[in-house]
Amino acid sequence: MNGKKTHSPLTIHHSLKRWSPVLALVLLLAIAFTNSSCGVYSFRDVAIPDSIKSIRIQYIDNKAPYVNPQLSPALSERLRRKIQGQTRLSLTNADNADYDVKAVVTDYAVTTSGISNKEANLNRLTITVHISLTNNRNPNSPPVEYDINRPFDFGASLSLQQAEAALSEEIIRNLTDDIFNRLFSNW
Template structure:
């Protein structure tokens, strides 16, 4: 039985390493020949602006790629390119208090338009241009929670973008 387990492990390893795509346990699959990535600055063009959102989002996407892939980040030509803009930053009521016109619960929503280019893919099938939206609900004033809410939403957005680019989700 122990011999069978050892053979099964070897076969599984060979199957994974024999493919032209590198698999990782973080959920991504990055082509073997992809070595570099360039994440451009994401300008905030939303009507409502949070001062540090552009910088925080751009750095959050870089950090996600750095922590979940083997890609080297470069400023010039790269095998993969992320660029885009922050198009939405909205605070809307999510639930209204009974017998009042005040919001009992609010929602902070951030939308980012992303263009991903895989310069190694001659067919262009893995390239995309897509908007990603995430939100968090909160009670009370936004000022007291805005930084934390932004951090949580950026984490969700960068996960969605990473998965779309490298896991085809």
């Protein structure tokens, strides 16, 4: 041989395999830094301007024709916890919070969504929440308003109360995620 050290394809494969997590992390960080914009806090598609430091989440009222008494307190608390855990914003009850969020459950309706042998076999609970976001840092802009609605299917053999008990965690989690995404995602 001519004194040159050669590597077999197997050796090169093992070297790349050992370094691939490091390379993946470096690539991920490079993409994150090149896609970030100045003046905006951005993580997991969450976009909050640097000037926004505080947020007030007002109690989510339930003004639907049918009122589930557990929905409003659970939804209000879960949204506060999610914002506290996934943003840098500080929660406050002050009127002068940078962001002020009001939400109202406006509809809570059950419809038949599946029929088999001329009988209902699947029902759908649809919950609608109206959200209003006021940016107190920009008093000249009107509140941004959104409506979200989410369907939850359940067997027709269940009563509404049984379905609510079975779906409670899913309802709160999904509605919280939908509200959070509408408030802080750029889509």
